[in-house]
Structures are given as structure tokens and as C-alpha cells.
Amino acid sequence: MNWRQVFTRDQSRHEARVVGWVIPENIRCVQCGICSYNCPIEIDVRQHAWLGKPVQDSHCLTCGECVARCPRGVLRFERNALFENGGKGA
Amino acid sequence: MSTKYVIVGAGAAGLGAAEAIKQADPSGEILILGDEAFGAYSRPGLAYYLTGELPEYQLKLPQLSRFSFLNARATAIDPHRKQVHLEDEKSIPYDKLLIATGSSAFQPPIPGADLEGVVKLDTLDDAREILKRARRNKCAVVIGGGITALELVEGLRARHVKTHYLLRGARYWRGVLDESESKIVEHRLKEDGVKLHYHTQTKQIIGKKGKVAGVETTAGDVINCHMVAIAVGVRPRLTLAKSAGLEIDRGILTDEYLQTSAPDIYAAGDVAQVYDPFSDRTILDTLWPTARAQGTAAGKNMAGLQQPYRKTVPFNVTRLAGLTTTIVGTVGHGEDDDLIGIARGDSETWRQLPDILEAQSNFDVNNLRIAVGEKHLVGAIIMGDQKLSRPLQVLIAEQADISSIRDALLEPEASIAEIITDYWIEWRKIHAPSNL
Ligand SMILES: Cc1cc2nc3c(=O)[nH]c(=O)nc-3n(C[C@H](O)[C@H](O)[C@H](O)COP(=O)(O)OP(=O)(O)OC[C@H]3O[C@@H](n4cnc5c(N)ncnc54)[C@H](O)[C@@H]3O)c2cc1C
Numbered sequence: 014m015n016w017r018q019v020f021t022r023d024q025s026r027h028e029a030r031v032v033g034w035v036i037p038e039n040i041r042c043v044q045c046g047i048c049s050y051n052c053p054i055e056i057d058v059r060q061h062a063w064l065g066k067p068v069q070d071s072h073c074l075t076c077g078e079c080v081a082r083c084p085r086g087v088l089r090f091e092r093n094a095l096f097e098n099g100g101k102g103a
Numbered sequence: 104m105s106t107k108y109v110i111v112g113a114g115a116a117g118l119g120a121a122e123a124i125k126q127a128d129p130s131g132e133i134l135i136l137g138d139e140a141f142g143a144y145s146r147p148g149l150a151y152y153l154t155g156e157l158p159e160y161q162l163k164l165p166q167l168s169r170f171s172f173l174n175a176r177a178t179a180i181d182p183h184r185k186q187v188h189l190e191d192e193k194s195i196p197y198d199k200l201l202i203a204t205g206s207s208a209f210q211p212p213i214p215g216a217d218l219e220g221v222v223k224l225d226t227l228d229d230a231r232e233i234l235k236r237a238r239r240n241k242c243a244v245v246i247g248g249g250i251t252a253l254e255l256v257e258g259l260r261a262r263h264v265k266t267h268y269l270l271r272g273a274r275y276w277r278g279v280l281d282e283s284e285s286k287i288v289e290h291r292l293k294e295d296g297v298k299l300h301y302h303t304q305t306k307q308i309i310g311k312k313g314k315v316a317g318v319e320t321t322a323g324d325v326i327n328c329h330m331v332a333i334a335v336g337v338r339p340r341l342t343l344a345k346s347a348g349l350e351i352d353r354g355i356l357t358d359e360y361l362q363t364s365a366p367d368i369y370a371a372g373d374v375a376q377v378y379d380p381f382s383d384r385t386i387l388d389t390l391w392p393t394a395r396a397q398g399t400a401a402g403k404n405m406a407g408l409q410q411p412y413r414k415t416v417p418f419n420v421t422r423l424a425g426l427t428t429t430i431v432g433t434v435g436h437g438e439d440d441d442l443i444g445i446a447r448g449d450s451e452t453w454r455q456l457p458d459i460l461e462a463q464s465n466f467d468v469n470n471l472r473i474a475v476g477e478k479h480l481v482g483a484i485i486m487g488d489q490k491l492s493r494p495l496q497v498l499i500a501e502q503a504d505i506s507s508i509r510d511a512l513l514e515p516e517a518s519i520a521e522i523i524t525d526y527w528i529e530w531r532k533i534h535a536p537s538n539l
Contacts, residue, residue: 047151
């Protein structure tokens with residue numbers, strides 16, 4: 014398998030949906046915008062990364078598209094406290 | 104009366120400074136000058152624009168729209184009159200000035216380098232030109248090293264251009280990668296159809312009617328092509344600093360407050376050679392997050408908050424032949440045949456050679472190498488699987504005391520990934536229980 018195939022496979026890999034939100038780590042980020050470009054509901058994830066703020070948009074599907082596609086591992090999922098006890102709140 | 108801040112440069116450093124000034128001195132007047140009509144954009148994103156992962160409009164950074172932006176080229180600074188002169192002979196007065204003009208590709212003195220069809224990757228215009236040519240020219244030669252040369256190679260391959268990559272020495276990016284890491288990258292490039300030419304130097308670029316027709320090597324071979332892409336390193340853009348008579352070494356020399364040798368003139372980003380009190384050296388970096396952090400620090404100081412810039416451990420995550428690669432701290436081996444000076448996405452720190460030992464662990468395409476100092480980890484390269492990217496970045500930056508695992512790490516067959524993982528789990532419990 015050549016590396017382009019590896020990469021394509023990576024791109025189409027969807028992380029399992031999790032209960033939580035996407036957290037950016039801005040020292041890794043170079044603002045390329047691949048995250049925002051691939052967000053199915055057009056959340057400007059890149060802007061969150063610039064500000065170092067979690068994507069707390071209530072519309073976020075936590076589909077994992079931005080996390081999987083970021084070429085620099087800027088984004089990660091974190092379970093938020095609210096859902097820690099099976100959605101019953103912290 | 105409100106203070107007039109002028110920032111030359113709409114890159115990471117310029118934007119970082121403008122935002123910091125706005126916060127520290129809300130009544131200040133801020134003007135950003137930039138010589139690219141597109142305004143602010145992600146320069147590293149150009150690589151993904153070339154591969155087709157991003158459309159052009161997505162590169163644009165909306166942050167600039169919060170500020171007054173003038174698309175004009177500054178030609179000189181008069182530090183006595185406190186004015187910036189523009190190309191159209193207008194001049195702009197300032198109270199505080201930031202030079203954040205970045206760096207640009209070094210043009211090596213190769214005969215024929217001025218022919219039509221010789222390209223570089225500095226700006227959006229360069230990327231547009233490469234894409235335009237890639238539609239017509241189906242064969243290209245890439246000369247140079249570091250990340251940018253590979254981004255050119257990968258961009259051209261993604262556009263189905265037959266690509267020859269000329270390396271002066273025996274392997275790719277000798278200054279930072281070790282032999283096996285270079286081999287991994289080269290192997291992947293070959294698998295993707297890139298023709299690598301080792302021990303190959305360019306004698307001249309051959310032209311026909313002013314256009315590129317091929318490359319002649321010093322061994323006398325000729326490679327026919329219509330495009331030559333060069334990435335042999337970058338140089339800070341120093342014209343303005345020179346016109347102002349500022350102290351310069353390779354970049355504009357600044358103190359730890361990002362102030363230059365002239366009062367009220369600051370410098371940040373790729374153009375600045377910044378004093379680091381810990382190593383007692385002045386250092387050039389060509390890293391986006393570093394440029395932004397320096398810009399932020401410069402902005403605060405311009406607005407009167409006395410806050411020194413503290414260099415952090417240099418850190419970059421990039422893609423080498425499709426393999427995600429983290430480079431953190433000091434990992435380098437010294438000189439590089441393919442680069443003159445510093446390359447994009449590079450830090451001089453990576454190539455320093457302190458008294459360190461190295462431990463390495465390979466499995467499949469995943470490759471991990473760490474540089475072990477007396478009591479701390481001083482650097483790491485993580486290729487492929489990135490699970491240890493963050494732990495290693497944090498452990499190196501925080502100078503975690505690794506005395507307890509040092510001997511184990513340096514055992515010949517040590518499984519360093521496991522040792523680091525176990526150590527990280529324990530370390531994290533004590534040092535940063537919540538947010539790491
Ligand atoms: C292809 C490529 C890949 C890269 N990859 C990485 C990477 O993987 N990781 C990483 O950390 N970094 C990477 N970089 C480097 C990163 O982009 C730079 O370190 C960063 O952009 C530096 O920011 P800066 O603000 O100092 O300068 P720049 O972003 O270069 O901005 C300079 C600004 O100054 C303006 N300017 C210059 N001269 C004048 C003048 N005389 N008058 C008016 N305006 C002027 C320009 O128009 C521009 O707006 C890459 C760069 C390139 C080109």
C-alpha cells in the first residue's frame with residue numbers, strides 16, 4: 014500500500030461518536046483550516062483553535078471529522094463532566 | 104491622545120501583536136500593513152492547498168478583519184522622524200512600530216534560476232503559480248531539503264506531475280532526521296513514484312526561449328522538465344531593518360522584550376533573532392506558533408506592559424511523505440547538505456548538539472526516537488502513531504525528572520514507548536491531574 018492510500022484511509026476513518034467535546038491545543042495549530050473546511054455543519058473549528066477554546070457549540074455532532082482530518086493532532090475529544098455519569102450531570 | 108501602532112506584516116506575528124495591543128490598550132490606533140492583497144492567511148496551509156485538501160478561500164484568516172489593514176509595501180523606516188515609507192512614496196507616522204515581515208525563500212546562485220518555470224513556495228501567489236504550471240507541465244525537478252521541499256514534492260505528486268527529487272548527499276534531511284528516519288521517508292516517496300537522485304548537485308537549469316527545459320547535474324546528466332521547484336532554506340526579510348539602521352545578525356536582533364536596537368521599534372516572528380536568557384543565545388525560528396507567541400509578547404510590550412518573551416521548547420507536527428511526524432526539542436545531528444541556513448517549519452534548536460544519548464524504537468512505519476539528557480528528556484521525533492506526541496511534548500517542555508526511568512530507556516532493546524507511557528500515566532497524576 015502506498016502512503017497516499019494510507020492517508021485516504023485515514024481521512025475516511027470516522028472516530029466513534031463520543032459524548033463530549035472537541036478540545037484544541039493551540040500550540041500545535043498552524044490555522045490551515047482543514048478542520049473548518051470538513052465540518053459538516055460549518056462550525057469554524059479553526060477559530061476555536063486560535064482562541065484555544067473547546068468547541069462548545071450545541072450543534073456540534075461530535076462526528077469526529079475535524080479530529081480525524083487535522084494533520085497535526087491539534088484536536089482531541091474529551092468527555093465533558095456533564096456526561097460523565099451517563100448523561101445525568103456531574 | 105491615543106498611541107499610533109503600526110505593524111508591518113499580516114502574518115502570525117503581526118496578528119498576534121495586533122490582538123495583544125487591542126487588549127492591552129483598547130484606545131490605541133492600530134494599522135497593519137501587508138504586501139499581499141489576499142491579506143492574512145495560513146502560510147503552512149499552502150501545502151494542503153497544493154495537495155488539494157483545501158480550497159484557496161479556506162486559507163484566509165478572518166482575524167485580520169478586526170483591524171485596519173492597508174495593502175501596501177513598506178520600503179524604508181525613518182527611526183528619527185518615526186515614519187514608515189511606502190512604495191507609492193506616501194509615509195505613515197508611528198509611535199510604536201513592529202517589524203513582522205517574515206522570511207522568504209533563499210535564491211541559490213544556480214545558473215538559470217531566473218528562467219520562467221522556476222518556482223518556490225513562500226506565498227499564496229507562489230502556490231497559485233505551481234498549480235497553474237502543474238496543469239500543463241507533467242514533469243518537475245525539486246531541489247532542496249527540509250519540510251518545504253517535501254511539501255513541494257507531495258503537492259506535485261498529488262497533481263500527477265512526474266517528480267524528480269535531487270539530494271546533494273546520501274539521504275533526506277540529515278540535519279534533523281537520523282538514518283533510519285530518512286530511509287522511511289525516502290522509501291515512502293519512492294513508493295509514490297518519486298524519482299530520488301542521491302549525491303546529485305545542479306550545475307545549471309537549462310533554458311529554451313527563456314523557459315525551463317531541464318536540469319543539468321554536475322555529473323553531466325540532463326533531466327528534462329518544464330518546472331524546477333527550489334527550497335534550500337529561508338532568509339529573514341531584512342530590507343526595512345537595514346533602512347532603519349537596526350542591529351542585525353542573521354535576523355533582526357531583539358532583547359527578550361522583542362525590542363530592537365532602536366527605541367519604539369520591535370520585531371517578532373521569522374524576521375527576528377530573539378535573545379533567550381536561558382541559553383544566553385539569540386535564536387531564529389521559522390515556526391508559526393512561535394511567530395504568534397512572539398507577536399503577542401511584542402504587542403504587550405509595545406502597549407507598555409513589561410513582559411519578557413520566554414522561548415518554549417520548539418515543537419512542530421508535520422507530514423513527511425504522508426507520515427505524521429512530531430519533532431520536539433533537540434534531536435538534530437548538525438549540518439544538512441540540502442539546506443542553506445534555516446528551513447521553513449524549522450528551529451535552530453533542533454540542530455544543537457548537547458551532551459545527550461539517544462534511545463530508539465521501531466515498529467512497522469511507526470518510529471520513535473528520544474534524546475535523553477542527564478535528568479530530562481531533551482528531544483523526540485515521533486513518526487507514524489502519534490499517541491506519544493503530546494506526552495513527550497509535555498514531558499520535554501516541563502523538564503520532567505526522568506532519573507527513575509533513564510537507565511531503562513537506554514537499555515539496548517528497551518521498549519521505550521511502553522516505558523514512556525507508564526511514566527506519563529504516573530507523572531500526570533502528580534503534576535497535572537485535571538487538564539493534561
Ligand atoms: C509552505 C510552508 C510550510 C510551512 N510549514 C510550517 C509548519 O509545518 N510548521 C510551522 O510551525 N511553520 C511552518 N511554516 C512557517 C510559518 O508559516 C512561519 O513561521 C510563519 O508564517 C511566520 O510568521 P511571521 O508573521 O513571522 O511571517 P509571515 O507569516 O511570513 O508574514 C509576513 C507578513 O509580512 C508582510 N510583509 C513582508 N514584507 C513586507 C513589506 N516590506 N511591506 C509590507 N508587508 C510586508 C507579508 O505580506 C506578510 O503579511 C511554513 C511556511 C511555509 C511557506
